[in-house]
Amino acid sequence: MIESLLLTVLGVYGITVAAWIVRTTVEHRRQPSDALLGLDLENRALTEELDAAEAGLRERLAAVRAAERRVSRARARRSGAEADSRAEQERIEREGEQALAAKQRSRRIALGVEI
Incomplete structure (x- = not known):
């Protein structure tokens, strides 16, 4: 029983970590990189x-x-x-x-x- 409880906790923890990784990756992709910001500023100036x-x-x-x-x-x-x-x-x-x-x-x- 403890083992199944432990597996359940680890499973929930694993899902939480996986969700955090996915969310962080998606947010990072949404934010433009410094290179893109630089190109955008150069484009505006030109x-x-x-x-x-x-x-x-x-x-x-x-x-x-x-x-x-x-x-x-x-x-x-x-x-x-x-x-x-x-x-x-x-x-x-x-x-x-x-x-x-x-x-x-x-x-x-x-x-x-x-x-």
């Missing part, structure tokens, strides 16, 4: 660095696009000014040709060649 770099790139891209718009407007103004200048030059040439033709006509009239 992610923040990447986000900052992307924000900087977005700002640079916006600045480049703004500069492109300014250059495009300046080119359009220059092109318009060149077109205006060409039109003005053509007008001056036409007026000069008309004045020359009128002068030649008046000379011919004065000489009696033309009525």
Whole structure:
């Protein structure tokens, strides 16, 4: 009887120890190791660095696009000014040709060649 009682106590004790070992192992597996925590911190730092770099790139891209718009407007103004200048030059040439033709006509009239 003592032997069966002793076996029962040892059995209960064994089951308790086994349960404790299983519980400790499971809890240990649930807790991340220091290496994983270090990798997680490094991952977060790299992610923040990447986000900052992307924000900087977005700002640079916006600045480049703004500069492109300014250059495009300046080119359009220059092109318009060149077109205006060409039109003005053509007008001056036409007026000069008309004045020359009128002068030649008046000379011919004065000489009696033309009525």
